[in-house]
Amino acid sequence: MVGGDFNVILGDEEQIGGLLVYPQEYEYFAFCVNSCDLFDLRFSGSPFTWWNGRIDARCIFKRLDRVVINQFMQDLMGNVELQHLARTCSDHAPLLLTCGGSNNPVSKPLKFLKFWT
Numbered sequence: 001m002v003g004g005d006f007n008v009i010l011g012d013e014e015q016i017g018g019l020l021v022y023p024q025e026y027e028y029f030a031f032c033v034n035s036c037d038l039f040d041l042r043f044s045g046s047p048f049t050w051w052n053g054r055i056d057a058r059c060i061f062k063r064l065d066r067v068v069i070n071q072f073m074q075d076l077m078g079n080v081e082l083q084h085l086a087r088t089c090s091d092h093a094p095l096l097l098t099c100g101g102s103n104n105p106v107s108k109p110l111k112f113l114k115f116w117t
Helices: 027-035 071-077
Strands: 002-005 038-040 043-045 065-070 080-084 095-099
Touching: 027 038, 065 071, 065 080, 065 095, 071 080
Parallel strands: 043 080
Antiparallel strands: 002 065, 038 065, 080 095
């Protein structure tokens, strides 16, 4: 599991405003995520986690902050949910990651300790 401000989007739908986004700008990041067998967690809340602070025609919203996870971690952690919270004193929205219980209980092998005899 990797999360944070990656400072790059994964597609043009993750930006409103600003200059046009070309696929070459995010292909390397998408390739890295895919080649590491990671996937982007679904989230609730605003689709954008960064705002440039302007309210005029130069206003830009982007999804720069995210959490990516692999299938092993998803299976281990059970239900993993990501929530984009409201921005308060930063231009980035805080992320709240909630991990549920394991879907499959892990059975540990019995360890025989010598002092039991």
